Amino acid sequence: MKKTVLRSYAKLIAGTGVNIRKGQEVLIRAYLDQPEFVAILVEECYRAGAKKVTVEWNYQPLEKLHVRYRSLRTLSTVEGWEKAKLEHRAEVLPCSIYLTSADPDGLRGVNQEKNAKADQKRYPILKPIIDSMENRYSWCIAAVPGVAWAKKLFPELSKRQAVEKLWEAILKTSRVTDDPAAAWREHNADLQKRCDYLNGLGIRTLHYRGDNGTDLRVGMIPEGVFKDGGDTTLSGQFFNPNIPTEECFTSPMRGEAEGIVYATKPLSYNGELIEDFSVRFEGGKAVEVHARKNEELLKKMISMDEGAAYLGECALVPVDSPISESGLLFYSTLFDENAACHLALGMGFADTIRGYEEKTLEECRKMGVNDSMIHEDFMIGYDGLDIDAETKDGRTVPVMRKGKWAF
Numbered sequence: 001m002k003k004t005v006l007r008s009y010a011k012l013i014a015g016t017g018v019n020i021r022k023g024q025e026v027l028i029r030a031y032l033d034q035p036e037f038v039a040i041l042v043e044e045c046y047r048a049g050a051k052k053v054t055v056e057w058n059y060q061p062l063e064k065l066h067v068r069y070r071s072l073r074t075l076s077t078v079e080g081w082e083k084a085k086l087e088h089r090a091e092v093l094p095c096s097i098y099l100t101s102a103d104p105d106g107l108r109g110v111n112q113e114k115n116a117k118a119d120q121k122r123y124p125i126l127k128p129i130i131d132s133m134e135n136r137y138s139w140c141i142a143a144v145p146g147v148a149w150a151k152k153l154f155p156e157l158s159k160r161q162a163v164e165k166l167w168e169a170i171l172k173t174s175r176v177t178d179d180p181a182a183a184w185r186e187h188n189a190d191l192q193k194r195c196d197y198l199n200g201l202g203i204r205t206l207h208y209r210g211d212n213g214t215d216l217r218v219g220m221i222p223e224g225v226f227k228d229g230g231d232t233t234l235s236g237q238f239f240n241p242n243i244p245t246e247e248c249f250t251s252p253m254r255g256e257a258e259g260i261v262y263a264t265k266p267l268s269y270n271g272e273l274i275e276d277f278s279v280r281f282e283g284g285k286a287v288e289v290h291a292r293k294n295e296e297l298l299k300k301m302i303s304m305d306e307g308a309a310y311l312g313e314c315a316l317v318p319v320d321s322p323i324s325e326s327g328l329l330f331y332s333t334l335f336d337e338n339a340a341c342h343l344a345l346g347m348g349f350a351d352t353i354r355g356y357e358e359k360t361l362e363e364c365r366k367m368g369v370n371d372s373m374i375h376e377d378f379m380i381g382y383d384g385l386d387i388d389a390e391t392k393d394g395r396t397v398p399v400m401r402k403g404k405w406a407f
Contacts, residue, residue, distance in 0.1 A: 001167045006037055009142075009171060010044040012180040012243065017140030018095035019239045022049035025094035029056045033101040033146035041097070054094070060106035060271060067110050067118075075118035078125045086129045093137040095239075100141060103148035104331035107271025115270065116300050123305075123373040134361050135351050138231075138239035141334055143170050152331055173323045173335065174244045184240065191228030195248045197407060198226040198316075198389070201397055205390040206252075206314060208341075212262045212384060216281065218314055218343075219256025221368040222392075223354045226250045226316075234357060244323060246338040249315035251348030253368040255284035257311055261343065265329060265336045265379040267298075273331065274298050277378075279345075285309045286345065302345060307372030313344035319383050319403035333377050340381030341400065346372035 014020055026045045030038050038055060045053045067075065150162035157165060175183040208216040229245030232238045260280040267274045277291035277298055286309040291298045302309040317340055323330075324339040348371070350356050350364035365371050387400035398406035 001164060001171075003040070005171065005176065007040055007044065008180060009174065009176045010037065010041040011048075012174070012176060012184070013041060013097060013140055013142050014044045014048045014050075016181050016184045017142060017240050017243055018097055018138045019237055020045060020048040020050050020095050021237065023051050024049070025092050026050045026053045026097065027056065027089070027094040028053065028097045028099065029058065030099040030144070031058050031060070031101045031146060033149075034099070034144040037144050038099065041099075045095075045097075050095070058102075060102055063271070064107060064110050067115050072114055072117055075114065076121035078122050083125065083129070086126060090129050090133050093133065096137060096139040098139070098141045099144050100332065100334055101144045101146035101149060102271065103146060104152060104266075104268040105271065105273050106148060110271065112270060112272070112297055112300060116304060119373070120304060127373070131361055135234050135356070138233055138237050139241055140239060140243060141241065142174070142243040143332065143334055145170065149331070153328060169326060169328055169330075173326060173338075175322075188228060188230045188240070191246075191248060192230075194405070194407075195226040195228050198248060198399070201389050201395075202392040203389045204392045205256075206399070207388045207390060208259075208261060208380065208385065209387075210262070210380075210382065210385045212264070212382070213278070214259075214261045214380060214385065216257065216259035216261045217390075218311060219253040219284075221251065221253045221353065223367055224250050224252075224352050225354050227349075227352055231351065242334060242338070244335065244338055246321040246323065247315040247317045247342075249313055249349075249352075251350075251352040251369050252311050252314050253284075254307075254310050254348070254370040255368075257281040257284045261380050263378050263380060264340060264382045266331060267376065267378045268331055268333060269297060269301055269376055272297055274301075279378075281311075284311070301374065301376060304346075305373050307370050308346050308374050310345070310370045310372070311343055312346045312348035312370040312372065312375055313342075313377065315342045315344070315377070316387070316400065317341050317381055318400070318405050319381060336379050337377045340379045340403070341385060341387070342377045342379045342381065344375055344377045346370065346374035346376055 042053045145163045145166035150166040154162040177183045226248045262278045275293040280288040348369040353364045383403040389397045
């Protein structure tokens with residue numbers, strides 16, 4: 001891929017993505033797959049005004065070794081320096097960039113039970129610090145190709161060709177055009193108009209129906225709103241958390257979901273794929289799950305904590321989005337969630353509450369925003385999905401028909 005194009009992408013992430021302000025620190029988390037691009041991104045962060053850029057590297061084979069050879073006690077321990085580092089970030093609030101490139105099935109064979117128990121023991125120690133950072137810093141998840149990931153999408157190509165092909169798909173769906181910033185301003189404006197329409201309906205319940213068996217009703221929070229891809233920190237810094245994004249989303253009322261929903265794309269969770277699965281809800285809680293592949297991992301996911309079996313997000317995405325029209329199954333939540341309507345189990349978003357700026361995080365959660373250590377999106381949209389909005393004044397308004405916007 002031409003370096004001029006990669007630099008344009010890096011500039012998009014630093015500017016439109018996290019929107020670096022002069023003098024801010026930046027944290028980049030990346031895998032070892034694209035060090036040359038990371039170097040370009042670091043330079044663009046400095047050019048955007050960052051005073052300090054820190055890069056943290058991840059490597060899936062090392063993750064597997066750690067889980068295999070460390071005792072559960074060691075895996076579960078939060079060292080003093082780890083806590084101090086997170087506390088420092090809560091004070092400094094660096095712009096955070098997450099570059100995903102991992103193999104969607106790269107942790108296959110790892111002891112997921114051991115891994116989950118370690119996460120469950122570590123999270124309560126870190127949670128107060130994480131909560132203190134909520135809505136106070138800008139962040140962005142973007143993608144670069146990894147060889148294993150690229151070969152999963154294009155197994156018939158050589159490694160070099162597959163990586164190049166995946167680069168092309170990432171850049172196209174991320175709107176890296178001749179003027180990416182302008183393309184994103186136009187895109188954000190379109191999504192905002194759709195959210196404005198949805199927020200004007202006074203939605204009480206969303207009813208999902210599909211000829212694949214999906215029949216689910218999800219209650220909305222009275223004070224909740226639909227949001228588009230852009231976000232704003234409490235200090236007024238606008239940013240785009242996901243590059244790419246195609247969604248209008250909200251956090252539903254915890255405890256108000258009834259029925260069954262069928263996933264239409266695989267879910268990569270903890271480095272393993274869960275495929276062909278369904279979730280049945282009663283009283284808002286996932287009470288029954290089935291999967292053709294990795295059903296036990298799915299059951300483990302919804303039992304990570306008390307909130308993991310409840311919904312944290314409802315997102316509306318048309319099937320004629322650029323990602324869907326690419327015809328690619330990315331095996332990556334960042335992309336696949338923006339090809340189809342999706343739900344998320346686990347943590348909800350406090351900033352989907354109207355006037356959240358004047359409320360505490362705990363107040364937003366008492367109003368119905370779910371709390372959990374996980375937030376896992378799974379795709380339910382396809383060209384047979386209909387969604388109706390049942391409004392507070394008794395109307396039934398079509399929102400999606402055959403997977404496309406009905407307005």
